[in-house]
Amino acid sequence: MKLWLTILICALAAPLFAQQPVEESRIRFRAVDIYIDSANTPLAAYQLEFTVTNGVAKIVGIEGGAHQAFHEPPFYDPKAMQQERVIIAAFSTEDSKNLPKGKTRVATIHIQTIGIEQPAYQLKLETAADSGGNKIPVTASAKEEETQ
């Protein structure tokens, strides 16, 4: 009788000790590369807004771009950390010959996600300019890669 009672209690308590589904609680870190394509015009300045639109990720870090002119981290509001929206901007006073042309990575935004849902992003280009400060038409894009 005691044996049966022990088995019954163990059976009932088993779910309490069961491990939560790994995927649902998993914390991931992702890096979102931000690219700007200025075609044939040297890019000297840009400003854009990055937003996680479905609320499953938080911004945890921002670093500079690939080209030497934008290698330093861009300007951003520190309040954007642990938030879902940030405005980043940078400029370079280098000569045109030292500025990137075509598609270049200008920044990388690190985000933290929890759960299995894929984060969705929105990029809103606010302005871009050449070395003379004249506004130029450019396109902005983002490419994500999971880092951890």
Next chain:
Amino acid sequence: MNENGQQQPEQELDAPSKLASALKHVSHPKLFVPPYVDAAIFKAARQHLDKPVKPRRFRPWMLWSALTAACALILCAVRLFTASGPSHYAREDLNHDGKVDILDSFALARELKSSKHLPAIYDVNGDGVVDERDVLLIATHAVQLNKDNGS
């Protein structure tokens, strides 16, 4: 007295009896006005009243003056309400495009690179010196999350 110098009969006053009796007892000297004086006054009055009224002449200079004054008023009003002086923009909006963004910071950085002595209007942080700190201040303002970007 009429035109021929004859006295008109006194008319009864339409007034309270007490006032009327008091007025009757007031002594008023009888003044004699010669008939020719009356006639002269009447003649002068008739001549004055019989004058034909001249229609006002149209004067072009009056019209032009009025039009000029009206135009000046309209121009003043338009200038007043669409003023685009420096005070219309935010201090950090150096390129006067109506918003503070990285291009304002970039503009100041380029000016600093080309000239060391910049006018005080670029001293956005008000420390008496135009330098990289002003550039940084504008850039910081440009990327603020809770900003009213209008100037």
